[in-house]
Amino acid sequence: MTRKEQKEERRKAILMTALNLFVEKGYYDTKITDIAAAVPMSTGLMFHYFESKEVLLLELVKMGAEGTQALSSGPAAQAMADLPADQYLKGFLQQMFSFANEQPWVFNMFVLMGQVRRNGMPEEARKVAMAVNSIDFTAALIARGQMDGVFRAGDPILMSRCFWASVQGIMEEMAMDREMEAPDPEWLVSILKA
Amino acid sequence: MTRKEQKEERRKAILMTALNLFVEKGYYDTKITDIAAAVPMSTGLMFHYFESKEVLLLELVKMGAEGTQALSSGPAAQAMADLPADQYLKGFLQQMFSFANEQPWVFNMFVLMGQVRRNGMPEEARKVAMAVNSIDFTAALIARGQMDGVFRAGDPILMSRCFWASVQGIMEEMAMDREMEAPDPEWLVSILKA
DNA sequence: TCGTTCATTGAATATGTATTCAATATACAA
DNA sequence: TTGTATATTGAATACATATTCAATGAACGA
Numbered sequence: 001m002t003r004k005e006q007k008e009e010r011r012k013a014i015l016m017t018a019l020n021l022f023v024e025k026g027y028y029d030t031k032i033t034d035i036a037a038a039v040p041m042s043t044g045l046m047f048h049y050f051e052s053k054e055v056l057l058l059e060l061v062k063m064g065a066e067g068t069q070a071l072s073s074g075p076a077a078q079a080m081a082d083l084p085a086d087q088y089l090k091g092f093l094q095q096m097f098s099f100a101n102e103q104p105w106v107f108n109m110f111v112l113m114g115q116v117r118r119n120g121m122p123e124e125a126r127k128v129a130m131a132v133n134s135i136d137f138t139a140a141l142i143a144r145g146q147m148d149g150v151f152r153a154g155d156p157i158l159m160s161r162c163f164w165a166s167v168q169g170i171m172e173e174m175a176m177d178r179e180m181e182a183p184d185p186e187w188l189v190s191i192l193k194a
Numbered sequence: 195m196t197r198k199e200q201k202e203e204r205r206k207a208i209l210m211t212a213l214n215l216f217v218e219k220g221y222y223d224t225k226i227t228d229i230a231a232a233v234p235m236s237t238g239l240m241f242h243y244f245e246s247k248e249v250l251l252l253e254l255v256k257m258g259a260e261g262t263q264a265l266s267s268g269p270a271a272q273a274m275a276d277l278p279a280d281q282y283l284k285g286f287l288q289q290m291f292s293f294a295n296e297q298p299w300v301f302n303m304f305v306l307m308g309q310v311r312r313n314g315m316p317e318e319a320r321k322v323a324m325a326v327n328s329i330d331f332t333a334a335l336i337a338r339g340q341m342d343g344v345f346r347a348g349d350p351i352l353m354s355r356c357f358w359a360s361v362q363g364i365m366e367e368m369a370m371d372r373e374m375e376a377p378d379p380e381w382l383v384s385i386l387k388a
Numbered sequence: 389t390c391g392t393t394c395a396t397t398g399a400a401t402a403t404g405t406a407t408t409c410a411a412t413a414t415a416c417a418a
Numbered sequence: 419t420t421g422t423a424t425a426t427t428g429a430a431t432a433c434a435t436a437t438t439c440a441a442t443g444a445a446c447g448a
Contacts, residue, residue, distance in 0.1 A: 044408080409428105416423080
């Protein structure tokens with residue numbers, strides 16, 4: 001393994017460790033020394049890999065943004081694209097909730113993306129997280145579902161925001177208590193159902 | 195007005211200002227100087243009223259805990275007590291969402307209580323917020339609704355957690371964007387509906 | 389009116405933690 | 419093997435901000 005690869009590995013290790021801690025304890029309560037100790041490496045060395053705590057967060061959020069992009073244009077999305085709208089959303093949630101155990105980092109990434117959108121988070125990362133927009137995409141899906149009569153009447157944008165806010169709330173609850181069972185996706189989709 | 199009353203007024207002004215800022219910008223991003231400037235008063239004076247930022251948060255959370263207590267045993271609760279379970283929850287949400295504009299501090303208090311429960315918030319305040327438990331109460335309500343056939347099958351505790359996590363998610367979204375319209379309470383209650 | 393007490397200020401201090409840095413070890417290339 | 423670049427360390431520093439404090443002003447009771 002070349003030295004460059006080594007470095008890349010280490011970088012990823014830091015990112016994954018930070019992701020865990022940020023979601024577990026919150027960004028502000030996670031100290032650089034906590035991350036360093038968990039990797040493990042010396043605190044000083046952290047700064048050979050990331051020039052600051054904020055940049056580290058930013059890198060994570062960029063990864064999350066790319067991942068979301070990839071997900072919504074990838075083959076899985078295509079395969080689902082012509083399902084009925086409610087089936088599509090149910091499938092998505094099913095997948096996401098199963099990631100909570102099987103691919104915790106994917107799950108954590110989603111939770112982090114939601115958290116970073118909030119007031120009081122570092123500006124730059126926040127902007128990137130805000131730019132990732134599932135709201136409009138889902139709103140279009142909802143409008144389609146309304147045409148087909150599977151979804152109730154209502155402003156699709158508002159419904160989309162409420163749907164994702166609910167999902168975020170539940171994912172944070174799950175992140176806080178890893179023992180918690182996932183809800184039946186049907187429950188959440190019911191928010192939208194006719 | 196006596197001097198003691200003056201002081202009490204000032205105390206409340208600080209508490210309300212802090213509540214606003216904590217919800218608006220987040221606890222960690224809200225500096226003592228921010229609160230002082232907003233009241234307005236000198237930063238030093240803050241410490242004649244509250245011995246620390248954490249204690250200030252704690253006071254707010256204690257108020258929130260009492261308020262919740264009062265709400266769930268007060269006359270309004272009694273009046274609702276023999277409504278069908280779904281009507282009860284719908285009424286509660288209706289009220290809460292209307293507070294978003296009419297009594298923002300009540301709304302903010304609810305949002306804060308939810309936020310303080312999260313990892314990374316000051317321990318003492320967190321314990322108090324955690325002790326306020328709508329989960330069990332609502333779970334009982336859900337069980338009743340299941341008997342009556344208005345709610346779907348499922349673990350009432352899990353359903354209760356998911357319901358409140360969704361509500362929290364949406365209230366935080368509303369707190370972030372004060373222009374946002376409130377959802378129809380029916381949407382949220384649908385999470386539980388048969 | 390005078391003295392005592394409380395309110396108020398803003399600059400000084402303490403503290404926690406992000407960030408830097410000088411020193412050392414390790415890998416690699418010639 | 420030797421010299422150069424990179425990785426690594428942990429202690430020193432910088433910085434942000436919570437907290438203290440000495441000084442001043444305002445209210446109140448006697």
